[in-house]
Amino acid sequence: MGIFTFKKRTLHYILLTFFLLWNFVDVFSQCPTITNTSQSFCDVQSPTIANLQATDNGGGIRWYATASSTTALSSSSILVNGEDYFVDDIIGTCGTRQSVTVTIYSAPxxxxxxxxxxxxxxxxxxxxxxxxxxxxxxxxxxxxxxxxxxxxxxxxxxxxxxxxxxxxxxxxxxxxxxxxxxxxxxVPVPTGNAIQEFCNDSGNPPTIADLVASGNNNWYLTSDFGIPLDPSTPLVNGQSYYATKVDPPCESDDRLEVLVNIYEPNDAGNDGSRNICINEVTTTPLFNLYDLLGGTPDNTGVWSGPIVTTNGFQGTLDVSSMTEVGSPYIFTYTVSSALCVTDTSTVTITVLPLPTASVTANPSTICQNGTTTLTFTGTPNATVTYNINGGTNQTITLNASGTATIVVSPTTTGTINIVSVSSSGTPSCVNPQTSSIPITVLPLPTA
Incomplete structure (x- = not known):
């Protein structure tokens, strides 16, 4: 009997355990499941709890704010971006709840x-x-x-x-x-001449401000970066500069490239001159006017004047036709270019007359051992060479008024002779003048 009773009770326990296990499995098999744990919506849909997706396996669906909260969320509750929501069955007996992370796309x-x-x-x-x-x-x-x-x-x-x-x-x-x-x-790329040329005027050398491009511009030393150059920055010959167009707050991405050529100012040199004595005009060889200019004149100029010259900038001149009456002869040397201011200089050729002089004696008749005053008149500052009675030549220089006097004491009757007259200055023109005046020397009376 004892053994029979034990087996009967054992069977009862086995059946009870099977019943409980069967109901446990049945309960959990009705819990909702989530296929997509990340669910997204757009804000214009105004998504709510009702829009969340879960599979109802027979136990119904309830959504919660946390894994352990006991109060289910209303189906009309608005979903919040980035929040997690937890699902359970109607009676909340599923134990560990599955969750969904919500993403809501709103305006960018x-x-x-x-x-x-x-x-x-x-x-x-x-x-x-x-x-x-x-x-x-x-x-x-x-x-x-x-x-x-x-x-x-x-x-x-x-x-x-x-x-x-x-x-x-x-x-x-x-x-x-x-x-x-x-x-x-x-802001399109500015337009302008790809090569821009300037004159290097020492008083006003070209700067960035002199570059020309369409619109308002910034200028740079490179084609794609750097800081804008100050408008007062001097330009460099042979340098390329790059312009953008500026329309605040915009500036063109691409740049206009401009190559700069700078030319030195025209230089005609300094004025020059040459004097030629009238008696040497016909024998003076050809010479170059260019050689008479001072400074460092350019060799790109042209000559103009009363007599045609040859050999281009050299200005080779023949003076054989010049006269005293036509003097002075002024020749102009002109250097010009498209960019720089024209520069000119002159060479003046002056035909000098021959100097002259005359002499008087006062008195012209003297007693032996007496004296007389010789007065020379003629070209101012000229030097007069003379002698008395063909004796030793002597010189006297006229003053700025063209006069000079000396006292002499001739011993015999004869002449005061002017041999030549030389002018002052460069060149000194020499007049081989031959003139004379008589002078009488009376003998002393005898006892």
Whole structure:
């Protein structure tokens, strides 16, 4: 009997355990399950708890804010971006709850006023990297609601509001839209001469401010970077400079290259001169006027004057036709160029007359051992060579008024002879003048 009773009780326990295990498995097999643990929506859908996805396995579905909370969320509760939501059955007996992480795509982020600077309007599209808008699958519209998204190649209009959504990559829904006031700054590459030339006027040398390009400009030493050059910066011959067009706040990306050539000022040298004695005109050999200029004259000039010259800038001159009456002869040397101010200098050729002189004696008759005063008159500052009665030649220089006097004591009757007259200055013209005046010397009376 004892053994029979034990087996009967054992059977009862086995059956009870099987019943409990069967009900336990049955209960948990009715708990909801989640296939997608990350669920996303768009803000325009106003998603609620009712939009969360879970599989009802027979025990119903309830959503909770935490893994252990006992109060279920209302199906109309608004979902919050980034929050986790936990699912259970109706009676909350599933134990460890499965969760869903919610992502809600709202309007993209970015400044509400944005501008782009372009050198060509074809660059003013939604793909321009100067726009700073954060979002996924951005779409641009011309209206805040509805409408059709514009294509990526559409050229944006200046001073226009556009509306931008982002796209949920999981469901394809679109968010609300960010409004952006778009400013399009068109700053094309400036235009101008690729080679610009200047004169290096020592009083006003060329600077950056003298470079010419269309529009308002910044000038640089490189084609793609650097800081703008100060307008007062002197230009360098042979240097290339690069201009951008500036329309604040925009500046063109591409730059105009300009090569600078700087020329030295025209230099005709300093004025020169030459004097020629009239008696040497016909025997003076040809000479170059250029050699008479002072300084460092350019050899690119031309000569003009009363007599035609030869040999270009050398200005070779034949003076054989010159006269005292036509003197002085002025020749002009002109150096000119397209960029620098014309410069001129002159060479003056003067034909000098021969100096002259005369002499008088007062008195012209003297007693032996007496004296007389010789008065010389003639060309001012000339030197007169003379002798008395053919004796030793002597000289006397006339003053600025052309006079000079000496006292002499001839011993015999004869003549006062002027042998020659020499002018002062360069050259000294010599007049081989031969003239004389008589002078009488009376003998003393005898007792």
């Amino acid at each position: 982020t970015g400044a509400n006023f944005q501008g782009v600077c372009v050198t060509n309007l074809t660059q003013a599209t939604i793909l321009n990297p100067q726009f700073s808008i954060t979002g996924v699958g951005l779409k641009w519209y011309t209206v805040p609601f509805g409408g059709t998204a514009i294509s990526t190649s559409t050229i944006l209009n200046d001073n226009t509001i556009y509306y931008i959504s982002q796209t949920n990559p999981d469901t394809g829904c679109e968010s609300s839209r960010l409004s952006v006031f778009v400013n399009v700054g068109l």
